[in-house]
Amino acid sequence: MLRNCFRSLLTFGAVAAIFTMIAADFADAAPRISGGNRGTRTFTTPPSTKTAPTPRPLERTMTQPGSPGSNAVRPGLQNSPAAGLMNRPGFMGGLFAGLLGAGLIGLLLGGGLTGGLAGLSSFLGLALQVGIIALIGWLLYSWWQRRSQPATAMSPSMRNMQPEQPRPTYQYGAPGGGVGGGLGSGLGGSRPSNPDEIGTTPADFEAFERLLGEIQTAYGAEDLGKLRNRMTPEMLSYFMEDLNANASRGVVNRISDVKLLQGDASEAWREGSTDYCTVALRYSLKDEIVDRASTGVLESNAYETTELWTFMRVSGGSWILSAIQQTD
DSSP states (O other): OHHHHHHHHHHHHHHHHHHHHHHHHHHTOSOOOOEEOOGGGTTSOOOOOSSOSSBOOOSBOSOOTTSTTOSOOOTTOBSSOOSSSTTOSSHHHHHHHHHHHHHHHHHHTTSOTTGGGSSHHHHHHHHHHHHHHHHHHHHHHHHHHHHHTGGGSOOHHHHHHSOOOOOOOOEEOOTTTHIIIIIHHHTTTOOOSSOOSSOOOHHHHHHHHHHHHHHHHHHHTTOHHHHHTTBOHHHHHHHHHHHHHHHHHTEEEEEEEEEEEEEEEEEEEEETTEEEEEEEEEEEEEEEEEETTTOOEEEEEEEEEEEEEEEEEETTOOOEEEEEEEBO
């Protein structure tokens, strides 16, 4: 009797842990992309700004180190997540890893790789192993992420080897001000004290703010046509990954009420006929998880976030999104 009660409690805990991980996936439903291309600066961290004091380096890129689009080699930066179910991010990756771990435990205990599937009680034991392994793995991964974040920045010695990059001092989008109040009071039509290579103007920053709202709204509407016209093919592939993941879960991630609260430029430069500008953006939005079949709202959140968006334009054309980076 005591053994059955103990097993039931552990099984309940494993199920609760699984639902906790699913809820965590929903809570961070809005796209949290860290990838793209920043030309020759793809493998360097942007200078800090008032809006984003601690920017992180890109985590994903299709640019190969040493190629014409990069001037540095940064070991450990992956072009994309490793293939295979065990290396997939999120709940499914943890679940598959747990199943494999449960099978290995079965082998160690003499029951065979699938020996734990014989009988209801053994199945509950397997579910318990899966839940415990998944929970421990999730906790260890979260701890490792927190510990490893500061280590991704360049060391002082490496930072001294990098040439100091001039940084524009644009500040705009004061809380409640939007484009009109933020740009008018922050710039006042003056040039930045630190010169940039492309001569950014208030019109450029108005374009950045407009793209922020249009891209987030198009993502929430799953409008691939609008996304395709506002970003590079590489960035479109990252957004499509998120949309496909939502579709596999049977949900839609609606985004609305996107408002820029604060922003400033980190760096702006020119490479041949291509202009780049990395901008720190603090903005708010409403994020809803909607059931795809019933259209019922499963979860709704309103929050603020800070990211660095890099925009590019070729030969005086329109700005498009080429990279997104997260901040600590």
